[in-house]
Amino acid sequence: MARLTIPLHIRWSDIDGYQHVNNAKMFTLLEEARIAAFWASVPGDARLDAVGGGVDPVHHPADDRAPGTKILATGPGSGTNTYIARQEIEYLAPLPYTLRPVEVQLWISHLGGASIDVCYEIPGPDGDPAVRAMTTLVLIDEETEKPRRMTPAERASWEPYLDEPVPFRRRGR
Amino acid sequence: MARLTIPLHIRWSDIDGYQHVNNAKMFTLLEEARIAAFWASVPGDARLDAVGGGVDPVHHPADDRAPGTKILATGPGSGTNTYIARQEIEYLAPLPYTLRPVEVQLWISHLGGASIDVCYEIPGPDGDPAVRAMTTLVLIDEETEKPRRMTPAERASWEPYLDEPVPFRRRGR
Amino acid sequence: MARLTIPLHIRWSDIDGYQHVNNAKMFTLLEEARIAAFWASVPGDARLDAVGGGVDPVHHPADDRAPGTKILATGPGSGTNTYIARQEIEYLAPLPYTLRPVEVQLWISHLGGASIDVCYEIPGPDGDPAVRAMTTLVLIDEETEKPRRMTPAERASWEPYLDEPVPFRRRGR
């Protein structure tokens, strides 16, 4: 079972008056984990890409969090936007503030024609999962604003991280 | 079918580089709709509550968004915190920036012993639903940090808003 | 002395682990006060503007916070962006969470050729000023990305709110 582990710093402003990571900010952490996992470059980094000799799936010089799955050129002006179709999250324990980076574990439970189901687990301070979540991303052609098919290179780089969906406990109702 | 309609201003900082409401900020909007619907007072408003003669479920002077469901004294120091156990969201269309308040529709699909399933729909600029979502809230005793049972008064004020769960289209996988 | 008073709801996620409005979020509140005071329409509201018969400086139907100063068509696609050149803030007291809207007072201390100095005061729960701040805005032509001159209509709508700059206590060093 191959999971990406993305270390992320909680920000002080992610904490709300309950002194835990705010529930909406948790999705910001998941968003940042996805970006670290998938986004290879953004148009604003073009100058840097020139220096670095283009997008390198093994190590991208623009981003110190770069894993091998990072081959999606995205963001405004790139040709592809990644939109979110759905999200689901389950909180098993509150996530307190810490100066240590939290380690978001990320894997893929489904590669569709134009969509990706990304699963996450964030361990709490005791090491047990505090958060489980799932996001369905859709690759959107920036010009037509329609979904566009995943390329073979994208599929090949993401397939090693395919695994079972994250198990939600309370999803029944 | 009784729904609460909570008008909320999108903030300029809710918009991200895709020029739509950011996916995590959408949960902030849902959070604000819940607070407007449910929270009767917070300890910091004590002075005001004294002036207003206590919590009035029909119209609470502290909050100009106040509906009749607003009987939950909450927040740090109040005795009860409301924690989120799970959330689910489906985006049918992006929500663009607007100066008009968006009208979050909110109802309840389940009243458990200590939990509430809140459903939401946010219409987009064309009036069709742009967002559908569901949150499971748990009433937490602030001292013991355990769930506490819903009171009859709480149940009675929320029952008129019981309805079918929001229909998610893509929840299958 | 004419001041605009803009009521704004603090969001639960504006509060940080110190259980006050976070210092960066205070600038979000100021931003929202400015937008309520100045922005007449955004391109995304075009459909609505057509219904409402165009921008009306006295009462704009798109925005329930609309004051008479609201004549700046802005936002991406509008022709004019408003950029911030500088900001200054002084905290006299922390701002606790409240369900009541806070009332941001706003006036103008300088109208330059292409810039506006906006001053603010936010009263705390005891009515005394908790926050004083000042922002220098620059009107930017969206196409050329250069400052553009204030129009006579803009100047005329904002002149009634000209007053002394907000007095900062500790600015000396």
Added chain:
Amino acid sequence: MARLTIPLHIRWSDIDGYQHVNNAKMFTLLEEARIAAFWASVPGDARLDAVGGGVDPVHHPADDRAPGTKILATGPGSGTNTYIARQEIEYLAPLPYTLRPVEVQLWISHLGGASIDVCYEIPGPDGDPAVRAMTTLVLIDEETEKPRRMTPAERASWEPYLDEPVPFRRRGR
């Protein structure tokens, strides 16, 4: 001239509809730079501190951004809170989104009895300063909620970073 350099990832949600770092989020970046520079531990990290053998000003195991100035035990429950008395910022150029960390430069322009003036510069993509800012922090005794005097150890760790205040261009009016 000794400056601390704190690398920070811009978040996608820091970008607003103008496709630059939002003006309020800039203060969040400054806040994170301060925390990385100064905060040695938070009560929630107590377990970790036990493992790490206490706070080590040279390298603190809790935080991978840890510089030698990091000797302030802070946060709710620690005995000391750091409140902001004033802030000032000047934007020389917008800061676009990038996957690379931005490098916040941070130094101290004044050590008072209970206060610290922190100065910052953030370079833009071309290497020239895009942002200059200054924050006055006050050390607050958590129990009494009054300012408390800086300790000799705090002063000694911060003195090497004393330098001239950041030069603001437009502060005149």
